[in-house]
Amino acid sequence: MGGVLQVDGVGQIYQAANGEIEAIKEISFEVEKGEFISVVGPSGCGKSTLLSIISGLYTPTVGSVYINGSKVCGISRETGYMLQNDNLLEWRSVLKNVYLGLEIRRMLTPEYKNYAKELLKNYGLYDFKDKYPSQLSGGMRQRAALIRTLAVRPEILLLDEAFSALDYQTRISLTDDVYKILKREKKTVVMVTHDISEAISMSDRVIVLTKRPACVKSIHNVSFPDNEDFPLQRRNNPDFRRYFNKIWGELDVHV
Numbered sequence: 001m002g003g004v005l006q007v008d009g010v011g012q013i014y015q016a017a018n019g020e021i022e023a024i025k026e027i028s029f030e031v032e033k034g035e036f037i038s039v040v041g042p043s044g045c046g047k048s049t050l051l052s053i054i055s056g057l058y059t060p061t062v063g064s065v066y067i068n069g070s071k072v073c074g075i076s077r078e079t080g081y082m083l084q085n086d087n088l089l090e091w092r093s094v095l096k097n098v099y100l101g102l103e104i105r106r107m108l109t110p111e112y113k114n115y116a117k118e119l120l121k122n123y124g125l126y127d128f129k130d131k132y133p134s135q136l137s138g139g140m141r142q143r144a145a146l147i148r149t150l151a152v153r154p155e156i157l158l159l160d161e162a163f164s165a166l167d168y169q170t171r172i173s174l175t176d177d178v179y180k181i182l183k184r185e186k187k188t189v190v191m192v193t194h195d196i197s198e199a200i201s202m203s204d205r206v207i208v209l210t211k212r213p214a215c216v217k218s219i220h221n222v223s224f225p226d227n228e229d230f231p232l233q234r235r236n237n238p239d240f241r242r243y244f245n246k247i248w249g250e251l252d253v254h255v
Helices: 049-057 096-103 108-123 139-152 168-184 198-204 233-234 238-250
Strands: 005-016 021-030 035-040 062-067 079-082 156-160 188-192 207-211 216-221
Touching: 021 049, 021 062, 021 096, 021 207, 021 216, 035 049, 035 198, 049 079, 049 156, 049 188, 079 139, 096 108, 096 139, 108 139, 139 168, 168 198, 168 233, 198 207, 198 233, 198 238, 207 238, 216 238
Parallel strands: 035 188, 035 207, 079 156, 156 188
Antiparallel strands: 005 021, 005 062, 207 216
């Protein structure tokens, strides 16, 4: 096994009132250390189910997930999961919200607390550490949620529609900020998104899933010049439209 993450023949079947529902089927791929992978597919095809399996929240019906060669059995400390909503606790300060994951994992040591504060300093939120979520903009709240996730030092970061709750202008700007943070922290990322443009602008590879039961339809390597390798710069490159049209054409959105 090569990559930091291996998804090996994973499938998931749910029991419903009217019988079994097959959500995903025989999904396999690998992710190298430091890669940014996006997963796109038709609405309801099982993208979020796949992330939950990678994190260990769900046990697949068939197949296995491996992180650094070890099989994922139960919730993995090697992953950090960032959801669509920031889920900041309104009665806790920004700093106390950032500490929350450390508290839950019983990792609130001086070393980790200092690391969390350094993240806040590096990414422009330290001056707001004693503020409350209601005093932050939408973009700042999402950055605080990202820092909370990074504070536990996960090997792999899972993003589930992490920017979709923001208005378009904030979302475009934040993807640039988040991309720079993740590259600086050298994180391996798997992101689920409905937004093809977002996937292309941030990713090293884009995995396209079929309609349910989802399987891998194609995998696209995304490459731009080194001097145009941030999301906003990528969107202005002529190749951006070519990637978009190809991926859009492969989605079963008209079925």
